[in-house]
Amino acid sequence: MSIGIVGTGISGLHLALRLRQFGIDVTLYAAQDPDDIRSGPLLNLVTRFDSTREREKALGVTRWASGEYDNAWMHLSVEGPDGMSFRAQLPRPASSVDFRMYLATLLEEYQQRGGNAVRRGVADRAELARLAERHELVVVAAGRGALTDAFPRDAARSPYTSAPRRLAAGLFHGVRPPEPSGMTMHMVPGAGEVHAPTYHSFGGQLTGVLVEAVPGGPFAAVTDRNHRDDPEGFAQAVLELITTHTPTLRERVDEREFALARPVDLLQGAVVPVVRQGWARLSDDRYALAVGDAWIANDPLTAQGANLGSTLAFQLADVLREHDGPYDGTFCRTVSERLWATAQPIVDWTNMFVGPPPPQMGTLLAACAADQRMADAFVAHLDRPGAMWRHIRRPEHTDDFIARTLAVRSGV
Numbered sequence: 001m002s003i004g005i006v007g008t009g010i011s012g013l014h015l016a017l018r019l020r021q022f023g024i025d026v027t028l029y030a031a032q033d034p035d036d037i038r039s040g041p042l043l044n045l046v047t048r049f050d051s052t053r054e055r056e057k058a059l060g061v062t063r064w065a066s067g068e069y070d071n072a073w074m075h076l077s078v079e080g081p082d083g084m085s086f087r088a089q090l091p092r093p094a095s096s097v098d099f100r101m102y103l104a105t106l107l108e109e110y111q112q113r114g115g116n117a118v119r120r121g122v123a124d125r126a127e128l129a130r131l132a133e134r135h136e137l138v139v140v141a142a143g144r145g146a147l148t149d150a151f152p153r154d155a156a157r158s159p160y161t162s163a164p165r166r167l168a169a170g171l172f173h174g175v176r177p178p179e180p181s182g183m184t185m186h187m188v189p190g191a192g193e194v195h196a197p198t199y200h201s202f203g204g205q206l207t208g209v210l211v212e213a214v215p216g217g218p219f220a221a222v223t224d225r226n227h228r229d230d231p232e233g234f235a236q237a238v239l240e241l242i243t244t245h246t247p248t249l250r251e252r253v254d255e256r257e258f259a260l261a262r263p264v265d266l267l268q269g270a271v272v273p274v275v276r277q278g279w280a281r282l283s284d285d286r287y288a289l290a291v292g293d294a295w296i297a298n299d300p301l302t303a304q305g306a307n308l309g310s311t312l313a314f315q316l317a318d319v320l321r322e323h324d325g326p327y328d329g330t331f332c333r334t335v336s337e338r339l340w341a342t343a344q345p346i347v348d349w350t351n352m353f354v355g356p357p358p359p360q361m362g363t364l365l366a367a368c369a370a371d372q373r374m375a376d377a378f379v380a381h382l383d384r385p386g387a388m389w390r391h392i393r394r395p396e397h398t399d400d401f402i403a404r405t406l407a408v409r410s411g412v
């Protein structure tokens with residue numbers, strides 16, 4: 001069997017490395033080589049939870065396994081007059097490493113293990129169809145770019161038609177880590193959120209700042225102005241936002257030192273949340289499957305997209321190991337629905353969190369602020385998205401989650 005994989009993000013690379021472990025013939029189509037990836041602009045501010053780190057161990061990727069890269073704590077605050085806050089330790093630490101380093105290293109690792117990588121960007125569906133003739137199946141892991149045209153939007157699973165947040169992110173000097181060190185999320189009702197995780201990048205330990213702006217709200221001045229030619233102006237605008245809206249984050253900032261680490265350490269844009277049809281017919285007998293952001297794009301608010309891409313890559317690898325063809329329409333539809341069972345809770349949870357807050361969200365956050373046992377349970381669920389969604393999808397489920405957490409953990 002021969003599988004072609006287009007894209008060298010976490011979805012494509014975890015899939016390629018896993019299939020090689022299974023002895024399956026893989027060709028990886030890479031639009032960039034490792035040096036291009038390293039020298040490019042900031043890609044995201046991904047935090048990888050323990051489940052993803054466990055998959056890295058299974059892949060034999062140990063570069064970031066040491067405690068030096070751990071982010072063990074999550075701090076959450078709701079800013080403003082009705083503010084509240086809590087913090088909790090993840091059951092097992094997450095890790096936040098610059099994806100330019102992470103992906104370049106994984107691609108090198110794949111090549112060093114003898115993996116077949118072809119330097120090639122695939123322009124469009126027609127080129128994808130030509131490529132598919134060389135393989136029994138192609139997997140599109142090319143993110144939110146051009147090839148998504150091959151996979152129509154699934155309207156029933158995609159409640160948004162525009163981006164619910166505008167995004168601006170950068171890596172900064174001059175922000176002390178929180179105590180204990182880890183990730184912080186500052187929610188500003190009506191305006192959006194600011195994430196500020198401790199982040200490992202080329203200059204060592206920095207702080208990532210991600211502004212998620214409700215369109216038209218007070219954060220939009222930062223996200224909607226094009227900062228590419230004015231990185232210093234960007235840093236100044238972020239500092240003003242932090243000073244005005246997130247006092248708990250401002251306490252960590254030394255304004256004399258506060259600066260973007262490098263001009264390339266800046267990212268602006270928006271994600272329109274979308275679920276696409278997970279497969280495409282390319283010719284009479286050739287099909288493509290989509291994984292990761294190419295299939296499902298979520299707003300980064302819940303920190304799930306890359307973790308989901310890795311999860312789906314492993315699940316797909318298991319399916320391909322069990323099934324040696326034919327990779328026809330029935331196969332692709334069936335696999336796609338099987339993977340959707342994993343993805344759906346993440347999509348629904350994330351879409352709920354970027355929408356107008358439902359009453360159970362206030363109930364849940366207040367319970368976390370009031371009782372450490374709830375804070376621990378909530379933070380533990382960041383890496384258990386299926387269970388998280390079961391507990392928050394309706395107010396009565398949240399009430400039940402709170403009651404059971406407090407009862408069980410008090411030994412009632």
Ligand SMILES: Cc1cc2nc3c(=O)[nH]c(=O)nc-3n(C[C@H](O)[C@H](O)[C@H](O)COP(=O)(O)OP(=O)(O)OC[C@H]3O[C@@H](n4cnc5c(N)ncnc54)[C@H](O)[C@@H]3O)c2cc1C
Nearest residue numbers: 007008009010011047122142143292293303304305306307
């Ligand atoms: C600011 C921000 C913060 C985030 N924070 C988190 C977080 O904390 N946790 C989390 O889990 N997720 C987070 N995410 C989401 C996460 O970054 C994505 O979900 C994830 O990286 C998607 O991985 P992917 O491999 O599916 O796609 P991508 O990373 O987009 O990779 C696509 C690959 O395909 C290649 N490619 C594209 N087009 C072509 C083509 N035509 N031909 C060949 N190759 C092509 C690209 O070069 C790239 O290598 C965040 C996103 C943003 C923007």
